[in-house]
Amino acid sequence: MGRSKGGLTTKIHALVDANGLPILLKITPGQAHDGRSAADMFDTLGRGHILLADRAYDSNALRAEMKKRGVKANIRAMPQRLQKPRFSHALYRLRNAVERFFSKIKHYRAIATRYEKHPENYMALIKLAATRIWMKFMSP
Numbered sequence: 001m002g003r004s005k006g007g008l009t010t011k012i013h014a015l016v017d018a019n020g021l022p023i024l025l026k027i028t029p030g031q032a033h034d035g036r037s038a039a040d041m042f043d044t045l046g047r048g049h050i051l052l053a054d055r056a057y058d059s060n061a062l063r064a065e066m067k068k069r070g071v072k073a074n075i076r077a078m079p080q081r082l083q084k085p086r087f088s089h090a091l092y093r094l095r096n097a098v099e100r101f102f103s104k105i106k107h108y109r110a111i112a113t114r115y116e117k118h119p120e121n122y123m124a125l126i127k128l129a130a131t132r133i134w135m136k137f138m139s140p
Helices: 039-044 060-069 089-105 119-138
Strands: 002-004 007-016 022-029 050-053 072-075
Touching: 007 039, 007 089, 007 119, 022 039, 022 119, 039 060, 050 089, 060 072, 089 119
Parallel strands: 050 072
Antiparallel strands: 002 007, 007 022
């Protein structure tokens, strides 16, 4: 997907529920900006939801959009931001569900090493791994 001096690079964006189960997945080139690239992923969020996101998603536009929809956005502010919005450290700790999801899919060698060079096939591998994670969660 994306080219750099190191070769092909890809970012995986994931929207997960409170259990760390994937709801929506997307891949973008490695050099693409996180906040702008994944903005369309937040269409599934509505009134009463809480968005926990890291600094890459810190923007006034995203915060305004989430406020308009009734979504509480708990996004860590960029260090150079002069007026830092409200932020809950206790709530932000729950974001580890996303990190645990990424840890689980990196157990699949084809995803961790990115053997597949075609974006469609790579996305299919990610979805297959996500399906297996769902199946493990749903089995007794």
